[in-house]
Amino acid sequence: MIVLLSKDQSEYSTDQIMDWLAYKGAPYVRLNGEDFLTKASYKDGELSFSHFDIEDVTACWYRRSISEDYFDTLLAEANNSYQNSVELKNYLAREYKVLKGLFFKKMKDKHWLSHPSETIVNKLDVLRKASAVGLATPKTLVTPSKEALLAFREEVGPVISKPLGELAMFWEANRISSLKTCLVSEETFASLPDTFFPTLFQEKIEKQFEIRAFYLDGQYYPMAIFSQKDQKTAVDFRNYNLNYPNRTTPYKLPDTVVEKLNALVKSLRLTTGSFDLIKSTDGRFVFLEVNPIGQFGMTSKPCNYFLEEKIADYLMHHER
Amino acid sequence: MKDKRPLDIEPVLDKLPVTFREMSKETYGDMTKNASRTTAFPAYNSSQSSCHTFHKPISKLS
Numbered sequence: 001m002i003v004l005l006s007k008d009q010s011e012y013s014t015d016q017i018m019d020w021l022a023y024k025g026a027p028y029v030r031l032n033g034e035d036f037l038t039k040a041s042y043k044d045g046e047l048s049f050s051h052f053d054i055e056d057v058t059a060c061w062y063r064r065s066i067s068e069d070y071f072d073t074l075l076a077e078a079n080n081s082y083q084n085s086v087e088l089k090n091y092l093a094r095e096y097k098v099l100k101g102l103f104f105k106k107m108k109d110k111h112w113l114s115h116p117s118e119t120i121v122n123k124l125d126v127l128r129k130a131s132a133v134g135l136a137t138p139k140t141l142v143t144p145s146k147e148a149l150l151a152f153r154e155e156v157g158p159v160i161s162k163p164l165g166e167l168a169m170f171w172e173a174n175r176i177s178s179l180k181t182c183l184v185s186e187e188t189f190a191s192l193p194d195t196f197f198p199t200l201f202q203e204k205i206e207k208q209f210e211i212r213a214f215y216l217d218g219q220y221y222p223m224a225i226f227s228q229k230d231q232k233t234a235v236d237f238r239n240y241n242l243n244y245p246n247r248t249t250p251y252k253l254p255d256t257v258v259e260k261l262n263a264l265v266k267s268l269r270l271t272t273g274s275f276d277l278i279k280s281t282d283g284r285f286v287f288l289e290v291n292p293i294g295q296f297g298m299t300s301k302p303c304n305y306f307l308e309e310k311i312a313d314y315l316m317h318h319e320r
Numbered sequence: 321m322k323d324k325r326p327l328d329i330e331p332v333l334d335k336l337p338v339t340f341r342e343m344s345k346e347t348y349g350d351m352t353k354n355a356s357r358t359t360a361f362p363a364y365n366s367s368q369s370s371c372h373t374f375h376k377p378i379s380k381l382s
Contacts, residue, residue, distance in 0.1 A: 149338075161339045173324040175345055182342035192338065199337040239344055 001056040002028040002315045003107075007064035013297050013308070014063055020312035027056075028315075033066025036099045047102050054103075059111040059315045062119065064293065066096065111318045113216075113311065114271045119292045121268060123164060123200070126290055133263035135287040138202040146192045149201060156203035159184045160235060164200045167238075181236035206281040210237050211251055213275045214296045214307060215265060217314050220258060221307060223299040224251040224279075250303040257285045268292070274299075 002021060006014040009032055021028045029052040039050040048054055071089040080088065104116055112118075124142065131137045141152045142164065153159050162181040170177040183204060213222035226247040227237035233246055253261070261275060264287075272294040278286045300307035329340055 161337070161342065163337075163339060170327045170343075171324060172326050177327055177343045177345045179339050179343055182339060182344070184338060185342065188338065188341045191341070193334040197335060197337045199339060201338075 001052065001058060002026060003052075003057050003060045004028060004030050005060060005062045005065070006030055006032050007067055008032050008034060011063060016297075016308040017061065017312055017315075020309045021316070024312060024316060026312070026316045033064070033070065036066070036096060036103070040099055040103075042099070042102065047099075047106055054106065057107060057110055059113075059318060060107055060115075061113050061311065061315055062116055062293075065100065065116075071096075111315075112271070113314060113318075114292060114294075118268075118270055121290065121292050123289055126264075126268065127287075129267045130260075130264050130287045133260050133267060135257075135260045135264065136284045137287050138205055141201045142198055143201070144195050144198045146194050146196070149192070150189070152201060153184075153189070158204035159201050160204050161199055161201050162236075164198070180238050183235050204235075205278045205286050207234075208279045208281055211253070211275075211277040211279060211285075212295070212299055213251075213253060213261070213277065214272075214294055214299050214305070215261070215270070215275060216272050216294070216296075216307070216310060218262075219310075220253055220261065220275075221296075221299055221303065221305045222251040222253050223303050224249050248299075248302040250305070254285070261287075264290075 004014050004017060011032075014030060018028060018030060031049070031052075035049065035051070041048055041050075071092045074092070075085065075088055078085070078088070108115070124140075127137050127140060139152075139156050141148065143149055143152075149159070160181055161184050163179050168179045184201070207228040210225040210227050211222050212225060213220045215221075225237045227233040230241050230244065230246060232241045233239050237246055257277075265273070268290070270290070270292055272292070274291040274293075274295045276288040276290070278288060280286055296305075296307040296311070299305060329336060333340060
């Protein structure tokens with residue numbers, strides 16, 4: 001049996017994998033994040049779930065875990081001080097983690113796509129390893145110093161800034177504010193204090209187009225994204241223009257780039273992931289970052305890659 | 321119900337990463353135009369067939 005670990009019932013990409021598994025007659029079960037709270041129990045040294053027999057499990061697909069704001073929602077009706085609210089939420093999250101961690105330990109010898117331990121990458125470490133295997137990477141600076149930033153700008157020209165870790169979204173009554181890759185404007189340079197929270201800066205690479213390549217089982221499924229043609233998406237294609245979406249096409253990476261990506265995959269011990277690169281105006285393929293969870297939906301449909309079926313096949317044919 | 325107070329970063333902007341000064345802002349109206357962005361809005365996270373671009377998954381059929 002294949003276990004599909006999903007954030008919650010609304011995860012559409014999990015629906016699609018389930019469809020293919022059902023079509024191909026493969027036994028599977030969906031294990032949503034919240035199922036650990038309602039369907040799991042531990043007795044006499046054994047973890048069990050009410051909706052499947054854990055001994056039948058042969059392979060696992062780790063899509064996502066419970067969302068971080070789940071416990072916020074759970075505790076929404078309470079009116080506590082900020083400190084106690086945070087402690088309540090963190091306490092429940094820690095308790096949850098123990099149950100979930102036990103499942104991961106018990107399943108460690110099964111076949112995973114991907115095991116949770118593979119899904120935590122350090123962006124700076126990845127850049128270092130990418131450079132080590134010969135991939136072009138942007139000149140990068142992490143600094144809390146305005147002086148150092150100005151010197152960097154003097155060296156590389158226009159500068160972009162992006163989160164060191166994951167993206168962040170902030171919800172308001174009628175608006176969402178989000179932190180993504182952005183061009184550091186002259187206005188910002190002029191208003192900077194002498195020191196600030198350490199921030200990741202990189203040289204701005206002039207793009208012909210961007211490439212998102214999904215990797216699975218030795219194969220790359222790249223898609224070219226013509227984000228530079230739209231001012232809204234020119235710096236980061238994730239600033240989606242929903243009225244006029246970027247043109248996207250299947251793309252074949254040069255063998256030289258594939259070889260280097262393979263070396264990076266080996267170095268990072270990945271079984272899947274989405275690689276972001278830029279084809280620069282001076283002809284280079286510049287590696288930006290990798291998402292080890294693997295965002296396959298956005299490349300699968302526009303490029304007719306049928307990645308959902310390939311994932312289902314991978315899970316079915318790698319059962320132990 | 322989630323607390324939807326305005327994001328207040330002005331008093332501490334100097335202590336935050338520079339990225340906060342270039343934060344992108346989108347209204348809910350702009351984001352709901354794309355029904356495939358199911359992570360953003362609970363209403364679109366239900367199993368309504370209109371939320372899926374091409375078809376209702378077999379796994380969601382009653």
